[in-house]
Amino acid sequence: MTEGTHLPDEITAIAVFRSHFSDSISSVTRFPTGLCHHVYEIRTETGQAYVVRIASAATRRNLQGGLYWHPRLKAAGVPVPGLYASSLGDPFSYMLLERLPGADLGQVYFGLSASAKQVLAGRMAAIQRAVGVLPMAHRFGFAYSYEHADAAGKRSWADVVAGDIARSEERIRRLGRIALSHVERVRAALVDYESYLQHVKPVPFLDDTTTKNVIVDRGTLSGIVDTDVVCFGDPIFTLGLTNTALLSMGADTDYIEFWLDAMGANREQRVMVVVYSLVFCLNFLGELGQIFNQPVEYSEARAEMLRGIFERLVDTLPKVE
Numbered sequence: 001m002t003e004g005t006h007l008p009d010e011i012t013a014i015a016v017f018r019s020h021f022s023d024s025i026s027s028v029t030r031f032p033t034g035l036c037h038h039v040y041e042i043r044t045e046t047g048q049a050y051v052v053r054i055a056s057a058a059t060r061r062n063l064q065g066g067l068y069w070h071p072r073l074k075a076a077g078v079p080v081p082g083l084y085a086s087s088l089g090d091p092f093s094y095m096l097l098e099r100l101p102g103a104d105l106g107q108v109y110f111g112l113s114a115s116a117k118q119v120l121a122g123r124m125a126a127i128q129r130a131v132g133v134l135p136m137a138h139r140f141g142f143a144y145s146y147e148h149a150d151a152a153g154k155r156s157w158a159d160v161v162a163g164d165i166a167r168s169e170e171r172i173r174r175l176g177r178i179a180l181s182h183v184e185r186v187r188a189a190l191v192d193y194e195s196y197l198q199h200v201k202p203v204p205f206l207d208d209t210t211t212k213n214v215i216v217d218r219g220t221l222s223g224i225v226d227t228d229v230v231c232f233g234d235p236i237f238t239l240g241l242t243n244t245a246l247l248s249m250g251a252d253t254d255y256i257e258f259w260l261d262a263m264g265a266n267r268e269q270r271v272m273v274v275v276y277s278l279v280f281c282l283n284f285l286g287e288l289g290q291i292f293n294q295p296v297e298y299s300e301a302r303a304e305m306l307r308g309i310f311e312r313l314v315d316t317l318p319k320v321e
Contacts, residue, residue, distance in 0.1 A: 008054035008092050013040035016052050016094050020085045023048065036062055036228070041099060049099035051081065051225075060093045065144030066228040067095065073230075077130045078206075079223040100225065102217030109211065109251055116219040121258035123221045124209060128235050128263070134204045137232040142207065149202075149232055157200035157233040161190070164279055168286035175289045177298065182310060186282050189317060193275055196268060197234075205235035210242040211249070236269050240276020247277070247309045248284060248302075271318060278313045281306055 010028050017025065023044040031039045038054045055063035067086055074080050082098035102108070105120075112120070137146055139153025141160045154160045169183045190197070206227060215222040231237070243256045260270055285306050289298035 007056055008038040010040065012038070012054055012092055013042060013052040016054065016092075016096060017042050017050060020096055021050075050084070051095075051097040051099045053095045053097065053226075055093040060088065061144060062228040063093045063095060064088055065148070066226075068145045069227050069230055070095075072134065073131065073206075073224075073227055076134055078127055078227070079221065080227060081223055081225060097225075100215045100217070100223040102215045102222040104212050105214040105216050106211030106245065106249060108216050108219075109246070109249070109255070112216070112219055114254060117255045118258040120214075120216065120219075120221055121255050122262040124214065125259055125262035127209070127224065128205050128238070131205055131230065132203050132235065134230075136204065137202045140200075140202050140233045142229045142231050144229055153202075153232065156198055157202075158194065158197035160233055161197060161276075161279060164283060165190075168282045171286035171290055172282075175286075175298065177289065178285050178303065182282055182285060182307075185314065186278055189275065189278060189314065193272065196272065200234045202232035203235060204230050204232055205238060207231035207238050207241070209238060211245040234272070235263075236265075236272045237276050239273045241280045243273055243277045244280040244284060244309070247281075247312075248306065274313055274316050278310065278317070281310045281313060285310070 010030065013028055014025065021044075023046065025042055026045045027041075027043045029041045029043075031041065036055075036059050038056075040052045040054070042050045042052060044050075053063065053066070067083075067088070070080055070083055081100050083095060084098070085096040087094055135146070137143065137149035137153060139149055139155065140157045141149070141153045141163075143149035143153060154163065165183065165186055169180070172178045172180060172183065206224065207229070208226060209224055213224060213226045215225060239256055239259060242259075243253055246253050246255065256273065260273070263269075285303065287296045288303055288306075290296050
């Protein structure tokens with residue numbers, strides 16, 4: 001494989017596969033989701049399926065994190081896919097993985113029964129509990145390893161949330177099509193929950209097990225993918241992101257209620273789902289019109305829909321005396 005000036009592509013994926021397997025290939029398909037790596041499904045003539053996750057030089061650190069956390073999460077009982085081969089060398093880093101049967105939760109959510117959502121939510125609560133048993137870091141935030149957490153982490157969970165808002169603000173300013181008043185309203189709302197944020201401990205959890213990366217096959221959990229980082233802080237953060245993702249799909253949020261019930265959430269944690277959902281609604285607005293691994297198209301219709309969700313979330317927040 002030669003990198004030159006091009007990014008990983010279908011030819012790169014085939015070359016990775018060929019360096020480990022000799023099976024005849026019937027199809028190579030790039031996954032449409034994902035803003036970081038170039039990810040391909042390779043199917044052989046016998047029907048066997050594999051996943052090739054390829055990192056460019058710019059995203060190699062992320063893939064290195066995936067290789068660091070994979071055995072640790074597997075040992076903790078997280079149903080991650082089998083890892084056949086990997087490389088962190090030049091020109092491209094990669095992971096060659098088992099293709100879990102099924103599709104992302106968001107792709108099948110509307111076809112799930114209430115009971116299936118409840119069972120799935122219970123599994124996710126159990127998985128996050130299992131991850132939470134891993135050692136805590138000394139600092140907060142998203143980490144490729146414990147060493148990275150301690151070297152680059154934030155001093156408090158409040159700083160992590162503030163950083164997320166600042167990133168959204170920078171993107172919104174760059175685009176120039178979303179009112180900056182949304183940013184200030186989120187910051188103002190967070191003032192009432194500053195004490196909660198400051199008392200969060202650096203508990204490990206999977207932050208991106210949302211409507212993506214949770215693979216569901218015929219109504220049941222198949223496994224968890226794309227675990228390049230583990231976050232240290234408040235596991236409720238993931239529920240906020242998932243809640244916002246569901247709302248942006250126009251879906252019900254029964255799954256969130258089942259998840260909260262399964263983890264025995266108290267009233268304060270349930271309120272924080274709304275708080276974090278507001279943070280992530282701002283995040284979604286900030287992603288519009290940005291260029292990542294794949295561009296996120298600006299759509300006024302989607303922007304207006306997200307603004308509507310934003311207002312409903314603000315109205316849902318309890319009034320603090």
